[in-house]
Amino acid sequence: MPDSRDTILARIRAGLGRGPLPAAAGAALDARPAHTRIAFDDDLTERFITKLCSRAGSVNRLASLSEVPAAVDAYGEAHGLPPRAAVARPLAGLPWPAGLARHEGPAGKDEILSVTACLAGIAETGSILLASGPDSPTTLNFVPDHHLVVLLASQLVPDFEAAWAHLRALPGGMPRTVNIVSGPSRTGDVGLTLQLGAHGPRSLHVLLVGGDT
Amino acid sequence: MQVNSPNFKAKAEAALTDPQLREALGKTRIMFVNKRAELAAALPEFEHLRDEARDRKNHILAHLDHYLERFDEAVTRAGGKVHWCADAAEARRVILDICRRVEAKSITKGKSMVSEEIGLNEALEAEGYRVLETDLGEYIIQLAHEPPSHIIAPAAHKTQEQVADLFHAAHGGPRKTTVAELVTEARLVLRDEYFRADVGITGGNFLVAETGSTVIVTNEGNGDLTQTLARVHIVTSGIERIVPTLEDVSLFLRILARSATGQETETYTTFSTGPRRPGDPDGPEEFHVVLVDNGRSGMLGGPFQDMLRCIRCGACMNHCPVYGAVGGHAYGWVYPGPMGAVLTPLFVGLDATRDLPNACTLNGRCQSVCPVRIPLPELLRELRHQQHQQGLRPPAERRALATWRFVAERPRLYQFANRVAARALKGLGGDAGRLRSLPFAEGWTAFRDLPAPEGLTFLELWQARHPGKR
Secondary structure (H helix, E strand, C coil): CCCHHHHHHHHHHHHHCCCCCCHHHHHHHHCCCCCCCCCCCCCHHHHHHHHHHHCCCEEEEECCHHHHHHHHHHHHHHCCCCCEEEECHHHCCCCCCCCCEEECCCCCCCCCEEEECCCEEECCCCEEEEECECCECHHHHCCCCEEEEEEEHHHEECCHHHHHHHHHHCCCCCCCEEEEECCCCEECCCCCCCEECCCCCCEEEEEEECCCC | CCCCHHHHHHHHHHHHCCHHHHHHHHHHHHHHHHHHHHHHHHCCCHHHHHHHHHHHHHHHHHCHHHHHHHHHHHHHHCCCEEEEECCHHHHHHHHHHHHHHCCCCEEEECCCHHHHHCCHHHHHHHCCCEEEECCHHHHHHHHHCCCCCCCCCCCCCCCHHHHHHHHHHHHCCCCCCCHHHHHHHHHHHHHHHHHHCCEEEECCCEEECCCCEEEEEECCCHHHHHHHHCCEEEEEEEHHHEECCHHHHHHHHHHHHHHHCCCCCCCEEEEECCCCCCCCCCCCCEEEEEEECCCCHHHCCCCCHHHHHCCCCCHHHHCCHHHHHHCCHHHCCCCCHHHHHHHHHHHHCCHHHCCHHHCCCCCCHHHHHCCCCCCHHHHHHHHHHHHHHCCCCCHHHHHHHHHHHHHHCCHHHHHHHHHHHHHHHHHHHCCCCEECCCCCCHHHHCCCCEECCCCCCHHHHHHHHCCCCC
């Protein structure tokens, strides 16, 4: 029996009425196209906040990273959460209060709150760009009810294309999992009514550090 | 999946008198049509992006072999495996083999129309696997033992009350009624399942040749939990979903969300590239891409190649008056609405799907909203033509068309016949000017009166208003 790969490729070429492409054609075909990007002249920070909030995300602006633990604490208190959190390793060095039970591993089934870093914030759509790796378990982005993301103002980029440049610059190339997250989880599947908190986090809260206010 | 398309007319008639379906379909239109229109109007670049997307898809299809090979190389480099599957049976076999090898017991699934197309759930369940759909819409219809009725909102035909009944029967406990309660109940029931799953199966909105990534675009987060928490991640996708670079992903993302759900972006766009890496604290140990042809390559170079541009947004069905009246189940297979009326005959054969290309008024709304500008009405007309050529139309219709053609090719006879018919119908219509029944047109008059012509033909009126012109 012929290999299905060969069969499918042969069918494609028969349909297109040609044989295999010459090897020399490859480079031109793989070149990155310059498609139209969305034009906007808003301030990146302002646009990011407006877009994210329009998608039911929330933002708290902080002057410095050292304010993150207190902001997390205040968030937990405001939502009546128990004092425990999954805090991604890059943030472990912050001055966390002794009363907060922390772990750095992947999320367990009953994880309530996670605090993670991210690669970038995308102003075009108000989205967070997250990449998996030894220090950033993907489960932290999806299992807990509350996902808190620490974003530095310097990490804001205008659009997807700028975010791709970030991914390409990573030493290991494309990470195993890349998540672009735009607000909390939602569904329209029951009675076509929008409901937040389907399977992923019920709330997405960004701690935006630095930048002009 | 079983083909039920021969029952289109009976199912469509039943749908028209189903009050719950009428309620559900009414909401589909409000939810999707208005929001898409608002967002399309708000983005000056939108129409240009549609042109670019169409042209880029045409380029990709013209070089599909190249990009598929590039994708295969990149997936392999990342430690994953691409399984090329010529047809549905091979795709099912490949997935069953993987499940057997890893001694899977429990399988979770994110939404994948290709998995419906290849009849995957039935095949897995027949082998004794426990398969659980985790997309809320898919979960609802799995409980109801029904096929999806919409490609992005599979339970679009179910009302809130019907969901409440289904959940009550499946989960026990007090019957929940609000949307928030129902969603929370499903969330809690499915949570355990993600963690105990051995294999997680998702679809793929895009396959990126440059990086070897598969991409899912979702709102609930179930696809991410499915693929991150299972030991093995299997992606099922069609060969036409390939895109060359990340830049192409952003091009299509910008039109997909706006066209599909009327949002600027969906909530989650996730790229998966190979299995878990050294040091990764979570993620699947194996990554498989099941690349399904199943008739797609046969569409290349022929009259239906344009259909391969489809990015499965569902805008065509959201805007289709026929879909809006009869819902998705009448179409009888996986893909409903205009895109389904084109794809179903091509995938399962013209014979079993005779009503589908004819369940269209050629009003063109689908084409006017298609983000990749597929000329759906033209393709449906071509299918009608092929039905006629293959002798698949009923003898009475063929005779009627032959008669019409004979008359139409003789202008004097045609005008005479028109004059007779217009005057006769006016007489039959009487003072009311309406016909309650008419021979050969019972299909129309069974449901409504036919307005009678006013006695003069179009040509007579034209000549009266423009004397001297012909």
